[in-house]
Amino acid sequence: MTDDPRCCGTGTCIINADGQCWCGQQWDGTKMCHPPLKPFMPAAAPAPVSAAATPQPKPAG
DSSP, X not given: OOOOTTOOSSSOOOBOTTSBBTXXXXXXXXXXXXXXXXXXXXXXXXXXXXXXXXXXXXXXX
């Protein structure tokens, strides 16, 4: 499908000018490989919900 010498061999590579393939691999200057994983950064904890903002059940009766 492509004559790009950077193709990983599947014949389905679509590589942009930055060396990134649609499948997520990245050209490292020698071969196509998966980019290094970025460290996980957890999102900020949500603000606690106050009791006044929580709907209260109506008493039976």
